[in-house]
Amino acid sequence: ELKVEQNPLFLSMQEGKNYTIYCNYSTTSDRLYWYRQDPGKSLESLFVLLSNGAVKQEGRLMASLDTKARLSTLHITAAVHDLSATYFCAEAYSGAGSYQLTFGKGTKLSVIP
Amino acid sequence: ETGVTQSPTHLIKTRGQQVTLRCSSQSGHNTVSWYQQALGQGPQFIFQYYREEENGRGNFPPRFSGLQFPNYSSELNVNALELDDSALYLCASSLDPGFPEQYFGPGTRLTVT
Numbered sequence: 001e002l003k004v005e006q007n008p009l010f011l012s013m014q015e016g017k018n019y020t021i022y023c024n025y026s027t028t029s030d031r032l033y034w035y036r037q038d039p040g041k042s043l044e045s046l047f048v049l050l051s052n053g054a055v056k057q058e059g060r061l062m063a064s065l066d067t068k069a070r071l072s073t074l075h076i077t078a079a080v081h082d083l084s085a086t087y088f089c090a091e092a093y094s095g096a097g098s099y100q101l102t103f104g105k106g107t108k109l110s111v112i113p
Numbered sequence: 114e115t116g117v118t119q120s121p122t123h124l125i126k127t128r129g130q131q132v133t134l135r136c137s138s139q140s141g142h143n144t145v146s147w148y149q150q151a152l153g154q155g156p157q158f159i160f161q162y163y164r165e166e167e168n169g170r171g172n173f174p175p176r177f178s179g180l181q182f183p184n185y186s187s188e189l190n191v192n193a194l195e196l197d198d199s200a201l202y203l204c205a206s207s208l209d210p211g212f213p214e215q216y217f218g219p220g221t222r223l224t225v226t
Contacts, residue, residue, distance in 0.1 A: 090155075
């Protein structure tokens with residue numbers, strides 16, 4: 001069974017602090033996605049990580065992928081209130097020629113001024 | 114280039130009723146996937162449509178069914194609605210089944226009372 005586990009599920013942090021969200025996945029997929037979701041809204045794609053050791057950065061967010069450990073991390077640097085949202089990781093699984101995404105439960109991030 | 118669109122935005126139905134949700138894929142995309150996102154959970158894959166046929170299915174009962182039309186738009190039908198069907202339904206389109214990048218629509222919020 002495909003399984004993606006994120007931790008923590010809830011994260012409350014002060015502005016200016018750093019923190020890391022962890023994502024463990026179960027298959028040999030080498031393609032891992034990070035999404036952001038604001039309340040009541042759809043998913044906004046943040047990063048796609050394609051290979052072992054991949055690192056991508058956008059503003060205060062940096063994502064990395066370790067396919068050997070089946071682990072991806074999303075690091076938040078000097079958090080600001082605008083980063084408050086729920087963050088999902090998802091792996092892309094190809095079965096019988098079609099890709100489907102398996103998501104974690106999400107990490108709800110609250111950045112407190 | 115037109116993105117993925119979904120209708121309606123919100124919908125309220127009564128237990129036992131049937132509902133149809135609609136999705137128009139992004140221009141040039143021939144594959145549509147549907148996901149269900151219950152409150153506080155990550156999206157779960159329902160099924161995918163390609164060439165007007167189901168091309169992969171998640172762990173959902175047969176009362177969840179779909180259609181795809183020659184213009185690649187798609188419908189999700191749910192019969193005999195249950196309270197647990199209350200969720201945000203997300204549609205995603207991709208270039209073809211072998212292309213893992215999926216582009217999500219704004220979603221339809223279904224409430225079953």
